[in-house]
Amino acid sequence: MxxxxxxxxxxxxxxxxxxxxxxxxxxxxxxxxxxxxxxxxxxxxxxxxxxxxxxxxxxxxxxxxxxxxxxxxxxxxxxxxxxxxxxxxxxxxxxxxxxxxxxxxxxxxxxxKDLFYRFKASLIMDKLLSESAIDFKKTNEILGTNLQNKNSLIQFIMQINYANRGKLDALAILFKVDFTQYLKDNKPYxxxxxxxxxxxxxxxxxxxxxxxxxxxxxxxxxxxxxxxxxxxxxxxxxxxxxxxxxxxxxxxxxxxxxxxxxxxxxxxxxxxxxxxxxxxxxxxxxxxxxxxxxxxxxxxxxxxxxxxxxxxxxxxxxxxxxxx
Ligand SMILES: [Zn+2]
Missing domain, CATH: 3.20.20.370 (Glycoside hydrolase/deacetylase)
Structure with missing residues (x-):
């Protein structure tokens, strides 16, 4: 022992x-x-x-x-x-x-069949880290925010809760993160x-x-x-x-x-x-x-x-x- x-x-x-x-x-x-x-x-x-x-x-x-x-x-x-x-x-x-x-x-x-919303947040965050041109106008429209830089955007995304998880799906379309394809390619579950x-x-x-x-x-x-x-x-x-x-x-x-x-x-x-x-x-x-x-x-x-x-x-x- x-x-x-x-x-x-x-x-x-x-x-x-x-x-x-x-x-x-x-x-x-x-x-x-x-x-x-x-x-x-x-x-x-x-x-x-x-x-x-x-x-x-x-x-x-x-x-x-x-x-x-x-x-x-x-x-x-x-x-x-x-x-x-x-x-x-x-x-x-x-x-x-x-x-x-x-x-x-x-x-x-x-x-x-689907991806946990926090996993979706992690995938979007990863995409944003390598993204040089973020369309903040469209992003803020989706989120109902007034964010101006990548750090605050990432911080916001990582705090999206269960009730607002639909926003992650909207952001994924904007940032071209394909959850369905990810599920198919990686089979996380x-x-x-x-x-x-x-x-x-x-x-x-x-x-x-x-x-x-x-x-x-x-x-x-x-x-x-x-x-x-x-x-x-x-x-x-x-x-x-x-x-x-x-x-x-x-x-x-x-x-x-x-x-x-x-x-x-x-x-x-x-x-x-x-x-x-x-x-x-x-x-x-x-x-x-x-x-x-x-x-x-x-x-x-x-x-x-x-x-x-x-x-x-x-x-x-x-x-x-x-x-x-
Ligand atoms: Zn769990």
Whole structure:
């Protein structure tokens, strides 16, 4: 065991952890390039070795039980967005070390039917970086802005939200970025057939909403529709015992009413749901918080130590449990 990680997990009493990723890539695809720090295969393999040295690898089916008992060091690994890099680069490494994993997918994007609006923003940003003559008059008409330079335009584009995502499609036409062609040429997402193949090799498939909205911008009924629509598709296609869901972006600001609905005693929509708040306790026993590993290219050891120290500070401030 690594000394410091071990000491900190014992001091904090947080023995079961939930690291999560989106992709692993040695050449970062353009649709991910401007969004987060994608780890290469060597760094990812080091992460896995660090986890295995300090924690037992457990599947999502055991996550709630282990988390509640909290008497063994364990890690439960998940990936979001259902990307091809998971199958091609991450899964071979996980198989090599016998690490169980869950892959959360969006129903609107599986089979490369459409592209997540943030991926669209990354593609447009990349095009603009090499563009010398930008038509600001037309751009400002589309955006309803008065932007005068490339930097402020890029900044604006990277902040376009789910409700305004249609503007990205309009900008793509203006800047000649062809999303349909990109989907065809690059196939960023896994297909249903590929997901079934992964499932047959031991991967658990979970839902990650229909088209990846930021949940706290939706009404309660819209939130429930996003969950049930994607979860029902997973249930129908993958016939698994566990109904698992990870919230797109963040579960920050989501109300108790939503979780009371999801985990209804008579008729629960889900068995387990996951957020992205790091090491934090939750009042809802089947809602678990995960640790993001892609905010930087620091090693898993550095990230875990920082998360544990941050947890201690939150504990001292009495802010280590999320109240809704
Ligand atoms: Zn996602």
């Amino acid at each position: 690594n000394h410091l990680v071990n000491i900190l997990s014992n001091i904090t009493g947080r023995k079961v952890i939930f690291p999560f990723y989106h992709a692993v890539a040695d050449t970062i695809p353009i649709h991910l390039k401007h969004l987060y720090s994608v780890r290469n295969t060597a760094l990812f393999e080091r992460d896995i070795q660090l986890f295995l040295k300090n924690y037992e690898a457990i599947s999502i089916a055991k996550a709630s039980e282990y988390y509640a008992k909290n008497n063994k060091h364990a890690f439960c690994l998940t990936f979001d967005d259902g990307l091809r890099e998971f199958k091609e680069l991450a899964w071979p490494i996980l198989k090599k070390y016998y690490v169980p994993v869950t892959l959360f997918v969006n129903t609107a994007f599986v089979d490369n 896994l297909t249903t057939a590929e997901l079934l193949e992964l499932q047959s090799e031991g991967v658990t498939i979970g839902a990650h909403s229909h088209d990846h909205p930021l949940f706290n911008e939706l009404s309660l009924s819209e939130q429930l529709l996003q969950i049930s629509k994607s979860m029902n598709w997973v249930i129908e296609n993958f016939k698994q015992d566990i109904k698992a869901f990870s919230f797109p972006f963040t579960d920050f600001g989501l109300k108790a009413k939503l979780f009371e609905n999801i985990f209804d005693k008579e008729n629960p929509i889900l068995n387990i749901s996951m957020g992205t708040a790091g090491i934090k306790k939750e009042v809802f026993a089947n809602h678990l918080q995960r640790i993001p590993l892609e905010n930087s290219l620091k090693t898993a050891k550095q990230i875990l130590i920082k998360e544990y120290l941050y947890y201690i500070i939150k504990f001292l401030l009495n802010k280590n449990t999320i109240r809704r």
